[in-house]
Amino acid sequence: MQKIAVFPGSFDPVTIGHESIVLRAIPLFDKIVVAVGVNADKAGFFPVEQRVEWLKKVFENYPSVEIKTYEGLTVEFCKKNNIGFILRGLRTSADFEFERSIGQINKQLYPEIENVFLLTTPEHTALNSSIVRDIIRNNGDATPFVPKQVKFP
Ligand code: ADP
Numbered sequence: 001m002q003k004i005a006v007f008p009g010s011f012d013p014v015t016i017g018h019e020s021i022v023l024r025a026i027p028l029f030d031k032i033v034v035a036v037g038v039n040a041d042k043a044g045f046f047p048v049e050q051r052v053e054w055l056k057k058v059f060e061n062y063p064s065v066e067i068k069t070y071e072g073l074t075v076e077f078c079k080k081n082n083i084g085f086i087l088r089g090l091r092t093s094a095d096f097e098f099e100r101s102i103g104q105i106n107k108q109l110y111p112e113i114e115n116v117f118l119l120t121t122p123e124h125t126a127l128n129s130s131i132v133r134d135i136i137r138n139n140g141d142a143t144p145f146v147p148k149q150v151k152f153p
Contacts, residue, residue, distance in 0.1 A: 002030040005085035005116065011036050012044045013052045015132055017124035019058055019147045021089040024118055026064060029085065034059065035077060036069045045133045057149035075110040082098045086113060091120045091128075 007022055011034070018034075025032055034055050038048050052067055057102060059065040070077040086106060088099050103115040127145055135142040136152060143152075 001084075002082070003028075003085065004031045004033065004081070005029040005087045006033045006035050006078060006081075006083045007087045008035045008037055008070075008072065008077075010044060010129065011055060012129050013046050013051060013132060013146060013150055014054050014058060015124075015127055015129055015145055016147055017089065017091075017120060017127045020121060020124055021087070022065060023062075023119050024058065025063060025087050025116075028116070029087075030064060032065050032087065033081065033083060034065060034067050035074075036067070037074070038069050038071050041072065045136075054147075054150045058147045074110070075106050075113060078113055079110060084112065084114060086115050088115065089115050089120050090117045091125045145153045 005025060005028070006023070007018075009018065011018060022032060022034060034056070036048055036051055044051075045058075048069055052069060055067045059067065076114070077083070078086065086103070089094055090099060099115070099117060105116065106113055132142045132145050
């Protein structure tokens with residue numbers, strides 16, 4: 001059976017931290033679905049279409065990486081798409097506590113799923129999409145924090 005993982009998130013926008021986790025996970029799985037969670041009640045900072053377009057560009061040279069959007073529960077998306085692994089990055093102990101509860105609940109909802117966590121590399125530990133959004137809102141230069149394919153309008 002194919003080993004398929006989902007890397008779920010908002011990716012608003014994708015950062016070099018996200019990029020690094022996916023690149024490191026490529027050798028571990030036959031396929032990785034980077035899945036942009038869409039919340040009908042929450043628009044986000046960048047439009048979903050823009051976030052997807054950036055992700056497609058970032059991973060265009062990696063045939064085992066696919067970009068999708070989904071609504072609703074991550075485990076339902078996994079069931080529908082034959083996905084057996086949920087991939088997440090761990091930056092801090094706060095991430096760990098957050099991921100532990102979601103991961104344990106997801107496992108209860110869908111016992112066939114396994115959660116796989118990769119520790120963030122030290123240089124990416126302080127980085128998150130909300131910092132990037134703050135820099136952009138305040139007219140700063142966010143380019144060091146996003147993959148080179150991401151060009152802000
Ligand atoms: P969410 O909306 O679930 O917080 P994000 O888009 O922020 O989604 O993150 C998606 C995944 O990427 C999460 O597993 C998160 O831990 C991981 N991640 C976010 N930022 C980094 C980073 N700087 N380094 C490594 N992993 C990261």
